[in-house]
Amino acid sequence: MPKHAVEANFDGLVGPTHNYAGLSWGNVASKSNVNAVSNPKEAALQGLAKMKRLADRGYVQGVLPPHERPHIPTLKALGFTGSDKAVLAAVARENPSILAAASSASAMWTANAATVSPSADTSDHRVHFTPANLSAKFHRSIEHVVTGRVLKSIFADDAWFAHHPALPSVSHFGDEGAANHTRLCSRYGEPGVELFVYGQVAFNEQAPAPAKYPARQSLEASQAIARLHGLKDSHVVFAQQNPAAIDAGVFHNDVIAVGNANTLFYHDMAFLEEEKVLADIRSRLTGTELQAVRVSSAEVPIEDAVQSYLFNSQLLNTADGMLLAVPGECREVSSVSRYLDDLVKGDGPITSVEVFDVKQSMRNGGGPACLRLRVALSDDELKAMHHGVLLNDALYERLTTWVEAHYREELSTEDLADPMLLDEVRKALDELTGILGLGSIYDFQI
Numbered sequence: 001m002p003k004h005a006v007e008a009n010f011d012g013l014v015g016p017t018h019n020y021a022g023l024s025w026g027n028v029a030s031k032s033n034v035n036a037v038s039n040p041k042e043a044a045l046q047g048l049a050k051m052k053r054l055a056d057r058g059y060v061q062g063v064l065p066p067h068e069r070p071h072i073p074t075l076k077a078l079g080f081t082g083s084d085k086a087v088l089a090a091v092a093r094e095n096p097s098i099l100a101a102a103s104s105a106s107a108m109w110t111a112n113a114a115t116v117s118p119s120a121d122t123s124d125h126r127v128h129f130t131p132a133n134l135s136a137k138f139h140r141s142i143e144h145v146v147t148g149r150v151l152k153s154i155f156a157d158d159a160w161f162a163h164h165p166a167l168p169s170v171s172h173f174g175d176e177g178a179a180n181h182t183r184l185c186s187r188y189g190e191p192g193v194e195l196f197v198y199g200q201v202a203f204n205e206q207a208p209a210p211a212k213y214p215a216r217q218s219l220e221a222s223q224a225i226a227r228l229h230g231l232k233d234s235h236v237v238f239a240q241q242n243p244a245a246i247d248a249g250v251f252h253n254d255v256i257a258v259g260n261a262n263t264l265f266y267h268d269m270a271f272l273e274e275e276k277v278l279a280d281i282r283s284r285l286t287g288t289e290l291q292a293v294r295v296s297s298a299e300v301p302i303e304d305a306v307q308s309y310l311f312n313s314q315l316l317n318t319a320d321g322m323l324l325a326v327p328g329e330c331r332e333v334s335s336v337s338r339y340l341d342d343l344v345k346g347d348g349p350i351t352s353v354e355v356f357d358v359k360q361s362m363r364n365g366g367g368p369a370c371l372r373l374r375v376a377l378s379d380d381e382l383k384a385m386h387h388g389v390l391l392n393d394a395l396y397e398r399l400t401t402w403v404e405a406h407y408r409e410e411l412s413t414e415d416l417a418d419p420m421l422l423d424e425v426r427k428a429l430d431e432l433t434g435i436l437g438l439g440s441i442y443d444f445q446i
């Protein structure tokens, strides 16, 4: 008997060091906003407002905490010595780029936190988690340790939940987590089809690959995760991302496609072999028909898709069709805005569109879908997880008050060397683990 299940969304709470350091070659927004002054307080409040709106509509909404940044243990591992203050002064003097990398609030994009396979798909009928090694970018490669701790602390009961360490941190097994993974199914509690999208075949130098920008996810990484999670071949599809899309700035598949339940919303340039991908999904999907909502390059050129982040939207079930939760930028790009108006007039599965303002995150290439990690949970699993991270009115109030108290309204890359910032961050995060009831998860607490 399939179990009743819901999709819970865990959004990353934006950290106090949110800034624009231009760290992500291949991510157009990150590069074009390099050295802009950020507003961490506004960023965190925008994220919380998105979570609150969705929680108010009845979706199960969770929060994942920011990581400790600047991360002094990373700097010490690179040979900077002495007190925390001395370490900051030395790295700021010798190599400010390393300081920026060790200070990024990039853990906010929790679509990259992990790959999650719901219990309906796995061989041992537990929910499986593998934190992403994010090995393509140094600033992100340091996330998986704390991400793993956080996930273990929230999903602690091993009768229901299984945790794997991140894959070997090298480009052959480059893994970007759920940003390159979509699950299609009839209902969340039924076995589904897990679609893994990769950018390169690491062990085959002759295979198609992007020419300009890096492919962050390898086929070998996706296959390893499918094995670790105990997914049957009959429930897995591996698809190569179109290298031309990566070269146009689509650094993750969730910048060009999003799936939910039986619906795949995607751009015609998303996949290298579009017809095969659809046929592979159709032949594995049970209990429903795939609804493929294809956006053509004639309707929305790929540059407009990248600029607006149309596909980095959340696709959510409603009582009456599906809701597409889009970033505000979609209304600023005329082809996309027109497309959205026509979309809801049609008779397809997407029946409503709502705009969310996450501009602070968007300037670093993170839209609504980047900010959330989806975890499909049966009623028993939902009961078994730690509830302190689930957003309700009281937690929303506490977190907004906490942000108001601890976050700066302006942060430039020069400010990252300020030792006061490190003290502010630690004080704030120490309080946060108390608010969320997570125990000691940060290195400075252990």
Ligand SMILES: N=C(N)NCCC[C@H](NC(=O)CCC(=O)O)C(=O)O
Pocket (backbone or CB within 6 Å): 019, 020, 021, 022, 023, 024, 027, 030, 031, 104, 106, 109, 111, 112, 137, 140, 179, 251, 252, 254, 255, 364, 365, 366, 367, 369, 370, 371
């Ligand atoms: N598509 C998804 N799921 N996530 C978006 C991640 C954006 C992130 N940007 C950054 O890391 C920029 C940081 C900076 O430049 O300061 C990245 O490129 O990995």
